[in-house]
Amino acid sequence: MTETFAYLDEDSKRSVRRTILKALAVPGYQVPFIAPEMPIAYGWGVGGMVVTASLIGEDDRLKVTDHGSDETVNAVNIRAFFTRTAFVATTTLTREATLIQVRQRVPEAMLAEGQVVVYQVPRPDPLRAFVSSAGEAARMHAAADYGRVYTRLFEERTGSGSIAQPGYDYPAMVVGRYLMSPSPIPKRDNARLDNSPAIQIFGAARERRLYALPPYTRVESIAFEDVPFDPGYPSDGRRCVICGCTTSHLDHLLLKDDGTSEWVCSDTECCAERMEEAASA
Amino acid sequence: MKIEIDQRGADRIHEDQRAFRRLLEAFSYPGKVVVLAEGQAAHAVVLSTLADTTTPLWIDESFADIRDRAVAARWPMADRASCTFALCRGEMLDRIDVFPKGTPADPHLSATVIAEVTGLSGGAALNLSGPGIGPGARTFAPLGLPAAFLAQWTCNNAAYPLGIDLILTAGDRCACLPRSVRLEISDVRSR
Ligand SMILES: [Zn+2]
Ligand SMILES: [Zn+2]
Numbered sequence: 232m233t234e235t236f237a238y239l240d241e242d243s244k245r246s247v248r249r250t251i252l253k254a255l256a257v258p259g260y261q262v263p264f265i266a267p268e269m270p271i272a273y274g275w276g277v278g279g280m281v282v283t284a285s286l287i288g289e290d291d292r293l294k295v296t297d298h299g300s301d302e303t304v305n306a307v308n309i310r311a312f313f314t315r316t317a318f319v320a321t322t323t324l325t326r327e328a329t330l331i332q333v334r335q336r337v338p339e340a341m342l343a344e345g346q347v348v349v350y351q352v353p354r355p356d357p358l359r360a361f362v363s364s365a366g367e368a369a370r371m372h373a374a375a376d377y378g379r380v381y382t383r384l385f386e387e388r389t390g391s392g393s394i395a396q397p398g399y400d401y402p403a404m405v406v407g408r409y410l411m412s413p414s415p416i417p418k419r420d421n422a423r424l425d426n427s428p429a430i431q432i433f434g435a436a437r438e439r440r441l442y443a444l445p446p447y448t449r450v451e452s453i454a455f456e457d458v459p460f461d462p463g464y465p466s467d468g469r470r471c472v473i474c475g476c477t478t479s480h481l482d483h484l485l486l487k488d489d490g491t492s493e494w495v496c497s498d499t500e501c502c503a504e505r506m507e508e509a510a511s512a
Numbered sequence: 513m514k515i516e517i518d519q520r521g522a523d524r525i526h527e528d529q530r531a532f533r534r535l536l537e538a539f540s541y542p543g544k545v546v547v548l549a550e551g552q553a554a555h556a557v558v559l560s561t562l563a564d565t566t567t568p569l570w571i572d573e574s575f576a577d578i579r580d581r582a583v584a585a586r587w588p589m590a591d592r593a594s595c596t597f598a599l600c601r602g603e604m605l606d607r608i609d610v611f612p613k614g615t616p617a618d619p620h621l622s623a624t625v626i627a628e629v630t631g632l633s634g635g636a637a638l639n640l641s642g643p644g645i646g647p648g649a650r651t652f653a654p655l656g657l658p659a660a661f662l663a664q665w666t667c668n669n670a671a672y673p674l675g676i677d678l679i680l681t682a683g684d685r686c687a688c689l690p691r692s693v694r695l696e697i698s699d700v701r702s703r
Contacts, residue, residue: 236525242564248532249562252539253620256677256690258643262620286536288529344646345537373616406643406692408673428646430540445540445644445690 237317243267247285254443259405266436278434279351294328299336299497342429355435357402385455419462425450474505543652554681570595602629606660630656637698
């Protein structure tokens with residue numbers, strides 16, 4: 232009879248912990264790892280949960296968000312899982328959290344030294360959008376041979392005048408060496424990965440890859456000579472219907488009868504904080 | 513099976529977790545001196561937290577007691593050129609090119625070297641730069657490294673993304689130098 236904490240057995244945790252240190256030693260490099268099974272299906276954040284389970288302890292305070300929200304089914308389920316299996320305290324406040332598991336957003340609140348942010352990643356290799364063979368992608372990473380990516384993203388644009396850049400999961404270069412998938416965060420969030428005081432770890436269970444950004448690591452969205460990176464800020468004057476914010480990442484809430492749209496902050500913590508500030512002012 | 517865990521019982525789950533989080537902090541903020549487990553030799557704590565029957569070890573003979581226990585625990589022993597973890601004294605860091613540094617396709621297949629030094633402060637001050645070093649910069653002054661170490665570390669940097677990662681220990685404390693971190697002798701007098 233073996234006792235477990237946070238669901239995972241100790242051998243699996245030790246293996247994941249070794250992988251995490253390798254990932255921090257070579258920022259942006261995708262370290263192969265055998266993701267142990269978790270009692271949820273792939274696509275619901277197994278990679279993130281495996282990393283969190285290997286890190287979490289009784290002294291932690293855990294925050295979980297899904298596309299910025301603490302209250303979606305996925306976020307609530309993951310939080311409940313660790314409350315049940317690790318008896319851990321939880322919070323919705325970034326400043327109170329020691330461990331933050333996220334999907335599709337980087338927290339908008341300021342991160343601090345010592346905090347660990349764990350990202351759920353569906354497609355860890357940014358090259359797979361450009362080359363079909365995993366072996367060829369591995370060779371390109373080993374040789375830092377990323378010319379084809381630049382050609383695809385930028386040469387097309389010069390010809391057609393239209394931007395082929397994706398709005399999410401926009402590839403970034405880590406310390407000038409490894410091309411990295413930031414996971415499906417809006418490309419404006421890439422700036423929040425750069426030079427963060429926190430420790431950032433990315434887990435992809437199905438693809439069996441784990442990578443990391445140590446604190447204070449240079450992360451640059453790729454750009455090309457006369458074509459600068461476009462963070463994709465909207466220019467239609469949209470504002471949050473709850474707090475009125477125009478600068479946060481806003482999600483489409485609904486299309487009204489008159490053809491206009493309503494928007495709402497994706498980061499529920501920051502939206503709530505702005506409402507509280509407005510109420511107390 | 514792990515060193516000295518027989519007597520630790522169920523608490524070891526939490527002890528390992530706590531030690532790993534402290535090691536993670538030391539590894540993420542290079543040169544930061546961290547206590548892994550109060551009153552316990554940090555080099556042994558690193559091994560008991562990370563090593564097992566799947567990780568080939570090279571343990572220098574000055575740590576014969578740990579080596580005997582590792583053998584008893586059926587941890588695989590290896591030579592320096594093929595180990596995953598190495599444990600040695602700081603004086604032996606005049607040759608770090610003898611350890612595996614990975615391959616271009618698999619830079620993670622490299623050694624993590626744990627070296628016990630005289631102290632983690634009190635030596636010649638080194639300026640650190642690279643990932644993990646914040647805007648305030650960081651100096652680190654380990655005591656008991658051989659004269660040839662800095663040149664060896666420069667070669668280790670030049671091999672990046674290949675290279676070894678270093679965990680320096682002294683008593684119950686440790687500080688880490690991942691392969692991406694650069695070291696420079698700090699000459700405060702010229703400033
Ligand atoms: Zn959104
Ligand atoms: Zn809002």
